[in-house]
Amino acid sequence: MKLKTNVTFKQYLQLMFKLTYQKIMFRILVGIAALLFLWIIFYQLDLFGLPQPIIYQYITLGLIGLVQPAIVFSTVHRNYYSSNQLRKTLEMELTEDRIKIHGETFYMEILWKQIHRFSELTRWFMIYQNNLSAIIIPKRSLTTDQIHELRIVLAEAEENCTKYRREVGV
Incomplete structure (x- = not known):
C-alpha cells in the first residue's frame, strides 16, 4: 500500500x-x-x-x-x-513486514515488529515508534478505500507485533 x-x-x-x-x-x-x-x-x-x-x-x-x-x-x-519529517510531504509504502518512508531529504525503513503501538483517532492514524515519537497519517489526505485498507494493514501489523513480542518475551 x-x-x-x-x-x-x-x-x-x-x-x-x-x-x-x-x-x-x-x-x-x-x-x-x-x-x-x-x-x-x-x-x-x-x-x-x-x-x-x-x-x-x-x-x-x-x-x-x-x-x-x-x-x-x-x-x-x-x-x-x-523537524524535516513533519513539514515535508511524505511518501509511505506499507508492506507486509515494514513501513518505508520517503521524504524530500531522508529515507527511513521501520520493521513492524519494532513499532511500539498503533492508534486511530478521529482524524488521524498514529504509528508509535516509542512512547514519544509517532508517524502521523492524517485521514484527510486519504481516500475512503485507503482508510479501509490502512486499517487492515495496521491490524495485521499489530497482530504480528503481538506474536513477535510473545516469542521474544517482551
Whole structure:
C-alpha cells in the first residue's frame, strides 16, 4: 500500500493540543482552573457568600489558563519547524513486514515488529515508534478505500507485533 501525506502546522497543533489535554493530569488542571474561575466570578457577583480570592488563586488561574497553553504552543511550534519529517510531504509504502518512508531529504525503513503501538483517532492514524515519537497519517489526505485498507494493514501489523513480542518475551 502506498500513501502520500503532508501535515500542516495547524493540523499538527490541533493534534498535539488534543493529545496533551486528553491526559488525566491536564484534565484535572483544567478542572481546577474552571473552579478557580467560577470562584472569582461568583465572588465578584456576590453569589453564595464565597471568601475573597487571594493573589494565589489569580496566579494559579493565570498559570493554568495562559502560561501552560503558551508553553504547549511554543513546544509544538519548535518541534514542527525543527523537524524535516513533519513539514515535508511524505511518501509511505506499507508492506507486509515494514513501513518505508520517503521524504524530500531522508529515507527511513521501520520493521513492524519494532513499532511500539498503533492508534486511530478521529482524524488521524498514529504509528508509535516509542512512547514519544509517532508517524502521523492524517485521514484527510486519504481516500475512503485507503482508510479501509490502512486499517487492515495496521491490524495485521499489530497482530504480528503481538506474536513477535510473545516469542521474544517482551
